[in-house]
Amino acid sequence: MNKYNAAALISRINDQAQKLITTELEQQGIEGIVPSHGGVLMFLYRQDGLSVTELAEAIGRTQPTVTVLVNKLEKLGYVKRVKSRSDQRVTLIALTSKGRELEPVFRSVSDRLNETLYGNLSKDEGLELERLLDKITHRF
Amino acid sequence: MNKYNAAALISRINDQAQKLITTELEQQGIEGIVPSHGGVLMFLYRQDGLSVTELAEAIGRTQPTVTVLVNKLEKLGYVKRVKSRSDQRVTLIALTSKGRELEPVFRSVSDRLNETLYGNLSKDEGLELERLLDKITHRF
């Protein structure tokens, strides 16, 4: 019989994943960075020069939250704000060289997290997990 | 090939589950209650008179967080604090009648959440999901 504990398990895994990311970043000497900051940077590594709103959509936070996240990343020198030419309302967030230097660190943290999540599963189990989770996301 | 997006999916599902709970409680006319409050009450329905520390363990939050949660639940009249006879340091949290009245509401919210999570899965898929998630929790 189903135990109906998926919600509790998901919540717990999520908490521990966040904690793992934070701990790993600290160990790599990166201070004052939370997982959401990492999320922003990871998306910028894929596509530099996204707008605040696009980043919010990408990392699943609200726009004001991303404004605050970018404030901090900017203060730390990892990104800079550039006004869009075509639409002066739009602020494009661009990586600085210092921000780009961090890419390997974030990649390794991401790898470490995935190793923790997937390390005990076969390839098929991993695929099945992704399939089931993906199915659930469409229910909300 | 694995997409290695389990972390993102889990985070997203967790966020939406939290939101669902909050929305449902509001619709049931219960104001100012967050999922963690519900967690506390759900455990008290199973076993009344738990200590603050036991509750913290049960819902996976820290002890100071539970103190704050209990403060609010007490202010709203759902629980009361009772000093333990055997150990005066221990504060037992007990449901009031008003708190007990809420049990059906929380049960229905919980059912609603599980329906959302499991509703599109077969019984076997639900079991497999639980098995995989459980396997992952042991990796941290």
Place this chain on the structure above:
DNA sequence: GAATATTGCATAGATGTCTATGTAGTTATG
């Protein structure tokens, strides 16, 4: 083309959770 609506970002205030610390009661030790 001027008035209105929409869009993008920033700011303010609130809230939930955390770590660090304080306080009181209990247990252990010399």
Place this chain on the structure above:
DNA sequence: CATAACTACATAGACATCTATGCAATATTC
């Protein structure tokens, strides 16, 4: 038995995120 160590809870301060709102730039409509 008195002192030290431990345990349980509360409080304080910090921080990430949210909603609500303001402001400025752009698009739409009459």
